[in-house]
Amino acid sequence: MAPMLGFTEQVFRNTFVKHFGGLDAAITPFITLVEGKKIKERHLKDLFPEVNQTLKIIPQVIGNKSDQFVLMNRYLLDMGYREVNWNLGCPAPRVAGRKRGSGLLPYPEMIESVLNTIFQQPHPEISVKIRLGYQSPLEINQIVPILNRYPLQFVAIHPRIGTQLYEGKVDLDTFERVVPQINHRMIYSGDIFTLSDFEYLQQRFPEIHDFMLGRGILRDPFLPEKIRGNASLNDNNLKQRFESFCTELFHKVVENSTFEPNALNKTKEYWTQFSTLYQNSTSIFNRIKVVQNVLEMENVLFNIFNNESFKN
Ligand SMILES: Cc1cc2nc3c(=O)[nH]c(=O)nc-3n(C[C@H](O)[C@H](O)[C@H](O)COP(=O)(O)O)c2cc1C
Missing domain, CATH: 3.20.20.70 (Aldolase class I)
Structure with a gap:
């Protein structure tokens, strides 16, 4: 890395x-x-x-x-x-x-x-x-x-x-x-x-x-x-694996931050890149970048994970 x-x-x-x-x-x-x-x-x-x-x-x-x-x-x-x-x-x-x-x-x-x-x-x-x-x-x-x-x-x-x-x-x-x-x-x-x-x-x-x-x-x-060349990569579980990583990362970023806006900004920075995995990447990032608090971020992420598809 x-x-x-x-x-x-x-x-x-x-x-x-x-x-x-x-x-x-x-x-x-x-x-x-x-x-x-x-x-x-x-x-x-x-x-x-x-x-x-x-x-x-x-x-x-x-x-x-x-x-x-x-x-x-x-x-x-x-x-x-x-x-x-x-x-x-x-x-x-x-x-x-x-x-x-x-x-x-x-x-x-x-x-x-x-x-x-x-x-x-x-x-x-x-x-x-x-x-x-x-x-x-x-x-x-x-x-x-x-x-x-x-x-x-x-x-x-x-x-x-x-x-x-x-x-x-x-x-x-x-x-x-x-x-x-x-x-x-x-x-x-x-x-x-x-x-x-x-x-x-x-x-x-x-x-x-x-x-x-x-x-x-x-x-x-x-x-x-x-x-x-990891053989265990199969299309069905990629999205689920990625989203469980994102959820945990978000919670850890919040836990490790003493100031809520910092945790949100950091998460938004990550999503400038993470959103590119999805078909609707621009719309996804637009929804994330306006989030104002942790609860709202949880909801937005939940909606993305349930409604959006990965590229190919
Ligand atoms: C946001 C950002 C922060 C970086 N911070 C460091 C750093 O702290 N130390 C370092 O040696 N390189 C740093 N780099 C350079 C990367 O380690 C890497 O060499 C560079 O991004 C090219 O590789 P990539 O195309 O795989 O990203 C940074 C790059 C980016 C984009």
Whole structure:
């Protein structure tokens, strides 16, 4: 499961694996590196071991200060984590503009300096998740030799550049050129929405054995099972399985939220994607987006589940 801030926090991860199969692990949405005195319990709550018993997780951090990274590594080791992933891909302007996420890719010397320091201190296994660059896919050329100098656990690549955000196409030609240059295990991430998207990538990149699913699992939560060739998928129970997942997710989101409007907004965000499974997707989302309270959401969902059909 790809990290998706605002979507794949522990409530979603745990509910997902209770209802669907096919995933090996999740990288968590990023935790921002901060000075020691700013690390509060709240900051790490998505990583608490007691809420992460159902799916293996790899905590992800974002930042550019090696002392903060070293400190976070100590916290993670104390919490029992043996791996951490460094986010070098986030394209959000307020993140990238501060030389974090993909905003660090034009500064290879900063990346090297951070890696150099953290590898000299106690650390879990380190991996990175990167884009091809921030402004240009040529930036990856300066990054690869640095990554190759450190014993990284894996390199996950989302083959877009930062300024593209999530627009345009993934740049598979540059990705193809870069793959043989990287001497680490590689994970591919980007635009796998259907089984045939996956099969195309698997055929084109036989040297890649690990794939990350992000928006694809929100639009089709059965996708990991389809990719694994799970034979138990039969048309009759798909809708029922999906709807029992949605019901539980909604209740857990409400339980975990101290403010009703936040729980409703989060549910509406999920339904921007979930509604696409249904024939009347636009009308369904229109009904959900105007809901004002929890009881009303329960009624709207009940009506959708009883009256609406899945696509094909
Ligand atoms: C809403 C949203 C939040 C995301 N949050 C993160 C994040 O916290 N860390 C990260 O490395 N990538 C993040 N990503 C990028 C995804 O992990 C993934 O690489 C990207 O969406 C491409 O894969 P997909 O097409 O399968 O979604 C996010 C993407 C989206 C759409």
